[in-house]
Amino acid sequence: MEKSQIKDELDNIFKKIFNNETLEISENMSANDVDNWDSLSHMLLITEIEDHFSIKFKLRELNKMKNVGVLIDILSSKLN
Amino acid sequence: MQDNSFILNFNIIKKIVLNISLVFIVVGIFDFLIGNTLRFFYFKESSGLHYRTTYAIDSTQADVLIFGASTANHHYVPQVFENSLNMTYYNTGRDGQGILYQLAVLKSILKRYKPSVIILDHTARFNNSEKDFERLSALLPYYKDHKEIRAIIEKKSSFEQIKLLSNIYPYNSNMLTIALGNLEFNKKRKPDIKGYVELNGIWEGALDSINNKGDINNDIIKIRALEEFIELSKNSGANLFIIKSPVFKISPNNIDSLLTTISLKHKIPFYNFKQDSIFLNNPFLFKDLVHLNKEGATVISNIICDSIKQHL
Amino acid sequence: MVFTSFNFLIFFPIVIVLYYLIPSRIRWCFLLLTSIFFYANVLPLYVILLLFVSLITYLFGIIIEREKSDSKKEKFLIIGIILVFLPLFIFKYYDFLNEMIFNFMDYFSIRFPLPKLNLLLPVGISFYTFMAIGYLFDIYNEEIKAEKNIGLITLFLSFFPLVLSGPIERAPSMLPQFKSELTFNYEKAVQGFKFIIWGYFMKLVVADRIGIYTDVVLSNMEYHSGKTLLFTVLIYPLQLYADLGGYSLIAIGVAGVLGIKVRRNFNRPFFATTLSEFWRRWHMSLISWILDYVYTPLSFAFRRYKMKGVLLTVILTLFIMGMWHGATLTYLMWALFQGVVLSFEAITKNKKFAFEKKYNLSKKWWYIAFGISITYILFAFSFLTGGNRHTFSEGIMAFEKIINFSGSIFIDSPSNLIFIILGAFILLLKDFKEEFFSSRLLFFNNKLKIIRILSYSFIIILILLIGVFDAGQFIYFKF
Incomplete structure (x- = not known):
């Protein structure tokens, strides 16, 4: 799966989780840039992504996700 | 690669040494000025805890002297002793102080004169407690002028001599007490009669119980201090009496074996009121679990006077 | 020796002077020795515990990193954490558990009393235990590489300013500092x-x-x-x-x-x-x-x-x-x-x-x-x-x-x-x-x-x- 495609699909997941239709994700975006992106919604986001792409993250990968860019990298390496 | 840090930049060393010395000098000047001002006013106090210690060490000429901690200070009514024994009286008891403090005060007094009756109210235990040594800070103001008590003060910690380089140190935390001691109204606020401070109020709580297993971990320094206290008193020709004050607590073991042994060894009369029924049955004689109120103090003072009269 | 003791006021200036007099490359060794001395000054015997925890931390750091499969990594992480945690557990909870078990057996009239240890909790043990666990986790998470120098691990866990009551530091920020040249910085x-x-x-x-x-x-x-x-x-x-x-x-x-x-x-x-x-x-x-x-x-x-x-x-x-x-x-x-x-x-x-x-x-x-x-x-x-x-x-x-x-x-x-x-x-x-x-x-x-x-x-x-x-x-x- 292409990274751009992953990004588009992630965009929808983010909109759903954060209940914000105007939210546009970018590679450098991190938890600090989004209202309500706290540890609780983070876990909801992770499970939503796992379900959507039918994958399972490892704890190590979770710890590495410092921003959306890393998340996309991890997803693309898992999906290919 | 050359290791530059090995030879530190001379200018930086100069700078930091200069700054640290500057702080030291400024602190030193303030310490000298403030410390000596505090010392001046400390010895000018005319009432209160400091004043009573100064008076005991430097001035009293009384025939009967009371030594001990809070129980000594609050349980011995001067009028009773003066009328019964027909002697002058002073109470050197100080809250929370142990045998080391009492020994120091006795040493200073014996340098000046010989009292005829010495009563040691020994309530404290001999257990190992650093606090008892640290509370010797009450004697720090006398370190400078009283060589005889220096060895005792130095037991407080290993570095007392270095700490005493500071002029403020002996008066640490005491500035407000010193100010109060110089004011007239303090005499009304915390009155004393010849060192004795009466306690008012009646204990309304229940009888307590103690289940201590006697003296464990006896501190040899304190035992030696007690023996030295006994010997100094005896050698001065004074009549020494050791007393254990009553408590409003039931104790399974009433016998204070160590104090009994020591008093027997030195042939000193020892009166143990700790579990005396006169007091245990009369809660209204107590201010709290371990202190008698004025009524209780009068009762015990009369009993003690009657007992010691036989020895005089 | 606690910071508020007079001993520390004498100890620390001596440490500063010696520290900056020796070549910067071996300063970490000096810090390690000083830290061990500092800790031994509190309770000499408990240095052994500190060294034990350091050894376990060092070994498991390398083992976790070397292991290829994720399930094995995880297994070694858990074993490592248990071993590191063991001293703290014994000292903090042994008597508590012992008493509970004794009372339980006593109920069935079985009396087999184990001695009550009445151990004095080694000062700072929770702090260095936490730091050791953090280190093992960081290696498992691939945040840092396993440290090959056991001396640096021991220094990280025993570093005397922090050993008694923290702050609880992390290996990724401490180890590189100990490795770099420790030079005097005026500011x-x-x-x-x-x-x-x-x-x-x-x-x-x-x-x-x-x-x-x-x-x-x-x-x-x-x-x-x-x-x-x-x-x-x-x-x-x-x-x-x-x-x-x-x-x-x-x-x-x-x-x-x-x-x-x-x-x-x-x-x-x-x-x-x-x-x-x-x-x-x-x-x-x-x-x-x-x-x-x-x-x-x-x-x-x-x-x-x-x-x-x-x-x-x-x-x-x-x-x-x-x-x-x-x-x-x-x-x-x-x-x-x-x-x-x-x-x-x-x-x-x-x-x-x-x-x-x-x-x-x-x-x-x-x-x-x-x-x-x-x-x-x-x-x-x-x-x-x-x-x-x-x-x-x-x-x-x-x-x-x-x-x-x-x-x-x-x-x-x-x-x-x-x-x-x-x-x-x-x-x-x-x-x-x-x-x-x-x-x-x-x-x-x-x-x-x-x-x-x-x-x-x-x-x-x-x-x-x-x-x-x-x-x-x-x-x-x-x-």
Whole structure:
């Protein structure tokens, strides 16, 4: 799966989780840039992504996700 | 690669040494000025805890002297002793102080004169407690002028001599007490009669119980201090009496074996009121679990006077 | 040797001079030896424990890194953590468990008493255990490479400024510093001395002074009036802050003088406007450790259970924190109280935010002051539910007394009270200034040297005048 495609699909997941239709994700975006992106919604986001792409993250990968860019990298390496 | 840090930049060393010395000098000047001002006013106090210690060490000429901690200070009514024994009286008891403090005060007094009756109210235990040594800070103001008590003060910690380089140190935390001691109204606020401070109020709580297993971990320094206290008193020709004050607590073991042994060894009369029924049955004689109120103090003072009269 | 002992005032200058006299390449060795000496000075035998934990940490770091398969990595991580945790467990919980098992067997008339160990908890053991666990986790998470030099691992765990009571540091920020050339840095050193002096002020003038009062009240709560208890409850948080905050500030300062940067532990906690913000400013090194190594792994493991999983994680995390503080019911009650308030704040967060926006409140001074007061009171009163000083029922009894506002306030010595107020006032004033006017009214950082020197001297004189050096200062409570 292409990274751009992953990004588009992630965009929808983010909109759903954060209940914000105007939210546009970018590679450098991190938890600090989004209202309500706290540890609780983070876990909801992770499970939503796992379900959507039918994958399972490892704890190590979770710890590495410092921003959306890393998340996309991890997803693309898992999906290919 | 050359290791530059090995030879530190001379200018930086100069700078930091200069700054640290500057702080030291400024602190030193303030310490000298403030410390000596505090010392001046400390010895000018005319009432209160400091004043009573100064008076005991430097001035009293009384025939009967009371030594001990809070129980000594609050349980011995001067009028009773003066009328019964027909002697002058002073109470050197100080809250929370142990045998080391009492020994120091006795040493200073014996340098000046010989009292005829010495009563040691020994309530404290001999257990190992650093606090008892640290509370010797009450004697720090006398370190400078009283060589005889220096060895005792130095037991407080290993570095007392270095700490005493500071002029403020002996008066640490005491500035407000010193100010109060110089004011007239303090005499009304915390009155004393010849060192004795009466306690008012009646204990309304229940009888307590103690289940201590006697003296464990006896501190040899304190035992030696007690023996030295006994010997100094005896050698001065004074009549020494050791007393254990009553408590409003039931104790399974009433016998204070160590104090009994020591008093027997030195042939000193020892009166143990700790579990005396006169007091245990009369809660209204107590201010709290371990202190008698004025009524209780009068009762015990009369009993003690009657007992010691036989020895005089 | 604790920082507040006179021995340390002699020890530290000698360390500084020797440290900067030897070549910078071997300074870490000197730090290691000094740290071991420092720790041995407290309790010689317990150095063995520290070395044992270091060895395990070192070995398992390498093993976890070398292992290829994830399941094996995980297995070794768990074994490593168990082994590292073992000494702490034995020392902290052995007697507790032993007694429980004994009582249980006694019930069936089986008497096989194991000796009660009555072990003295080795100082700092929780701190270096936590740091070791963090290191193993970081290797498992591939945040850092396993350290090949066992000396550096031992130094990381035993580093003397931090070993007794933190801050709880992390390997990724400490190991590179120990490896790099440790050179003298004037700014760092000056900053370090500032921290040390202020830390001593917090500890000796504020914390220990308040402690004289609170010790007397908290050890005889049943004899004290409602007003006395209220006053105690309100000053107790200040004591805790000045105590741990002051002590860790000295630690940070000592490390700074040696050229090593250590994370801060408190960020003016009493100016937080919500309890959740408070916990981001209070004992930060512990809280972030718990977040990273307890909360996150747990919530990740329970992520499938959605809201229930989160709740389970929060309860488990607070339970673990409670067990760490002391294996008592009162701590669990305390944790529960915190949990309830924090959950309430989390649930109402959005509404509160909208409300503030609507009335434009977030910049209003009285609104901020209100938030600060409520947070302080919540934190202060949470100690009535528990803590190490009293039982839960005693806390309830105290709360009733406070509500009744009974009796008169206990003042043994007016000067003690005045010193409490003076010390707390200066401490809060400094925090206030830094929180709201950080660039104005500079004392320690003033452009004029004379003001800087006088500021230092003033604090030192104040410590000499009203600091609490030992039990020589005490108040006498005649019930």
